[in-house]
Amino acid sequence: MRVLVVEDEPRLARALQRGLTAEGYAVDLAADGLAGLEAARHEGYDAVVLDIMLPGLSGYRIVRALRAESNWVPVLMLSAKDGEYDQADGLDAGADDYLTKPFSFVVLLAKLRAVLRRGAPERPAVLAAGGLTLDPATRRVTRDGQEIALTTREFALLEYLMRHRDEVVTKTELLDHVWDAGADTDPNVVEVYVGYLRRKIDQPYNERSLQTVRGAGYRLAG
Numbered sequence: 134m135r136v137l138v139v140e141d142e143p144r145l146a147r148a149l150q151r152g153l154t155a156e157g158y159a160v161d162l163a164a165d166g167l168a169g170l171e172a173a174r175h176e177g178y179d180a181v182v183l184d185i186m187l188p189g190l191s192g193y194r195i196v197r198a199l200r201a202e203s204n205w206v207p208v209l210m211l212s213a214k215d216g217e218y219d220q221a222d223g224l225d226a227g228a229d230d231y232l233t234k235p236f237s238f239v240v241l242l243a244k245l246r247a248v249l250r251r252g253a254p255e256r257p258a259v260l261a262a263g264g265l266t267l268d269p270a271t272r273r274v275t276r277d278g279q280e281i282a283l284t285t286r287e288f289a290l291l292e293y294l295m296r297h298r299d300e301v302v303t304k305t306e307l308l309d310h311v312w313d314a315g316a317d318t319d320p321n322v323v324e325v326y327v328g329y330l331r332r333k334i335d336q337p338y339n340e341r342s343l344q345t346v347r348g349a350g351y352r353l354a355g
């Protein structure tokens with residue numbers, strides 16, 4: 134397995150390289166953000182260990198750029214602070230996991246094995262279907278670049294449909310995932326909200342992306 138370590142603190146970078154090499158990984162180092170992004174783009178790594186605070190380009194910007202280019206290489210982020218924000222930002226940007234410095238090398242190895250096991254499935258930070266985009270982190274929805282204002286429930290409904298793009302989703306499934314568990318909800322409420330969504334995401338644009346599949350449910354065509 135070939136791993137790229139993007140870390141600007143030379144001692145930590147060298148220690149990681151030594152430790153990972155001893156574990157049988159092939160390790161390359163990049164000492165700044167731009168070199169890290171270039172290497173991650175072109176070299177076909179199995180995983181990237183990515184510091185957040187880097188000269189040139191931050192780890193957040195690097196992982197966002199890779200995901201925007203549909204590069205799904207597993208990324209383990211190293212965060213200097215242990216602020217929850219940091220970690221949430223890293224995961225929202227498209228990282229797979231994170232470690233807070235100082236960290237134990239044994240834990241780093243375990244997390245690295247875990248992200249390598251998961252491989253590089255597509256997991257865009259921003260969901261897209263046709264001209265629609267939905268960013269779960271910023272809660273923005275756009276159609277052809279134009280922002281669409283949705284209520285919380287409409288947003289949740291669209292997010293679920295976009296995560297199952299091109300699949301038929303039943304009303305029951307939508308009730309289970311979008312409405313509160315245990316709420317005594319009439320399945321017809323789904324129809325009502327599908328109608329609201331269509332009036333915002335489709336009708337003004339002459340689109341028919343949110344389709345009714347008769348007797349089965351709904352499908353968001355992507």
Ligand code: CA
Nearest residue numbers: 141184186187
């Ligand atoms: Ca750093």
